[in-house]
Amino acid sequence: MKAPKFSYVRAVSLEQVLELLERYGEDAQILAGGQSLMPALNMRLSAPRLIIDINGIAALQGIAFKDGMVRIGALARHVEVANSAIVHQHLPLIAAAMPHVAHVAVRNRGTFGGSIALADPAAELPACALALDASFVLQSLAGRREIAASDFFKGFYATARLPNELLIEALIPVRQNWVPVFLELARRHGDFAIAGVAFQLFIEGGILADARLAYFASEARPTLGRASLAAIKGERLDATSIEAAVSALPEDLAPMGSAAASAKLRLYLQSVLTRRALAQAQAAATGHARPP
Amino acid sequence: MNGEESMPIRLTVNGEPVAHVVPVRQHLVDFLRSVLGLTGTHLGCEHGVCGACSLRVDGVLVRGCLMLAVQADGADVVTIEGLDSTGEVADLQQAFVERNALQCGFCTPGMLMAAAELMRAGARKTRAEIRAHLAGNFCRCTGYHAIVDAVFATLEQRASAGGNRV
Numbered sequence: 001m002k003a004p005k006f007s008y009v010r011a012v013s014l015e016q017v018l019e020l021l022e023r024y025g026e027d028a029q030i031l032a033g034g035q036s037l038m039p040a041l042n043m044r045l046s047a048p049r050l051i052i053d054i055n056g057i058a059a060l061q062g063i064a065f066k067d068g069m070v071r072i073g074a075l076a077r078h079v080e081v082a083n084s085a086i087v088h089q090h091l092p093l094i095a096a097a098m099p100h101v102a103h104v105a106v107r108n109r110g111t112f113g114g115s116i117a118l119a120d121p122a123a124e125l126p127a128c129a130l131a132l133d134a135s136f137v138l139q140s141l142a143g144r145r146e147i148a149a150s151d152f153f154k155g156f157y158a159t160a161r162l163p164n165e166l167l168i169e170a171l172i173p174v175r176q177n178w179v180p181v182f183l184e185l186a187r188r189h190g191d192f193a194i195a196g197v198a199f200q201l202f203i204e205g206g207i208l209a210d211a212r213l214a215y216f217a218s219e220a221r222p223t224l225g226r227a228s229l230a231a232i233k234g235e236r237l238d239a240t241s242i243e244a245a246v247s248a249l250p251e252d253l254a255p256m257g258s259a260a261a262s263a264k265l266r267l268y269l270q271s272v273l274t275r276r277a278l279a280q281a282q283a284a285a286t287g288h289a290r291p292p
Numbered sequence: 293m294n295g296e297e298s299m300p301i302r303l304t305v306n307g308e309p310v311a312h313v314v315p316v317r318q319h320l321v322d323f324l325r326s327v328l329g330l331t332g333t334h335l336g337c338e339h340g341v342c343g344a345c346s347l348r349v350d351g352v353l354v355r356g357c358l359m360l361a362v363q364a365d366g367a368d369v370v371t372i373e374g375l376d377s378t379g380e381v382a383d384l385q386q387a388f389v390e391r392n393a394l395q396c397g398f399c400t401p402g403m404l405m406a407a408a409e410l411m412r413a414g415a416r417k418t419r420a421e422i423r424a425h426l427a428g429n430f431c432r433c434t435g436y437h438a439i440v441d442a443v444f445a446t447l448e449q450r451a452s453a454g455g456n457r458v
């Protein structure tokens with residue numbers, strides 16, 4: 001199908017974007033990479049009065065490391081994130097996730113901020129942001145505010161961003177010596193996940209001292225595992241503790257069912273991934289790389 | 293607000309400068325096909341899943357149906373017609389024919405555009421890498437095997453010939 005009629009502004013400054021958002025609110029849609037907005041327009045699932053194209057705003061670009069934090073600009077394209085030396089060095093979880101983010105042509109256009117602001121429950125980057133304890137900078141004419149990923153994702157394509165706010169950047173703290181594990185299952189490489197985990201774990205002297213276990217493609221938003229973490233915190237990651245974490249999963253997750261996978265199947269697949277991920281983390285922390 | 297809003301654009305298509313006034317809601321492939329008559333770029337799903345509309349915009353592979361024509365203002369666009377005329381993937385096209393890597397041919401322009409991006413890197417690729425790279429392009433006829441064969445063989449041939457031809 002073809003997109004419905006709309007007005008289009010190629011924004012030339014941040015101020016212009018914020019003024020338009022103030023005026024149009026929910027009647028405006030931000031066009032960044034367009035890899036989710038354009039399908040929604042073509043299928044007429046979205047019919048905004050105004051499209052604000054932010055691709056020309058230089059302030060929203062770039063990836064930088066400073067004072068123990070990585071800043072990823074909202075307009076950083078997936079391909080830039082995937083190839084970034086900063087991301088590979090400081091955010092290995094995101095580096096591991098990037099090959100799963102859609103397909104080559106989509107990665108060439110799609111943006112980090114777009115994925116975060118859309119908050120698709122099956123998307124990789126919101127889950128990584130949650131596991132990495134990232135925060136997001138939102139700006140309106142009234143000013144800037146910073147919000148933690150754990151407060152930002154509210155539900156099914158729903159976030160804490162107000163209609164007059166623009167997502168500017170993600171700020172991601174670098175944690176040395178934490179072990180990243182990213183696993184997902186999809187019907188076809190690059191398609192939306194039907195189960196996925198983004199874990200970051202701190203293992204000291206063979207004992208799991210702390211972890212952030214994010215599950216995605218299950219609930220309406222990425223979920224931080226609490227019961228599964230409680231089962232392994234302070235423990236050695238062995239078959240017994242890993243099974244305890246897997247057994248606790250139903251307390252953490254009540255997956256949604258869809259045509260791609262039933263709720264029961266998703267929960268089962270998450271238990272498979274959790275088992276694999278924790279075993280991989282233990283192997284990585286103790287220097288015993290598992291054969292592929 | 294309720295009328296059809298239009299905007300002038302200037303861009304380069306297959307090396308030729310082009311200037312037009314386009315409806316702001318028109319996507320790039322509709323512009324190329326219906327205005328410029330470049331019908332080699334196909335529209336399958338029109339929502340970014342099938343890859344038939346693959347194009348090269350400013351040097352990188354994109355989904356043509358997921359870009360507005362107005363966003364191509366100032367851009368350098370290469371379609372399958374342009375790729376064909378420069379001979380950049382003439383050897384791959386020959387390999388497609390030899391190995392029956394196309395049947396109905398609907399996906400072929402997109403497949404060639406996608407493969408061209410992989411081949412520009414110039415290095416040998418494993419079959420798994422080729423499959424991962426082409427995963428965003430649907431083919432409903434061949435079962436993909438012959439397509440992977442063609443890309444693999446062409447990359448091997450280029451590597452043995454000892455050169456980056458691009």
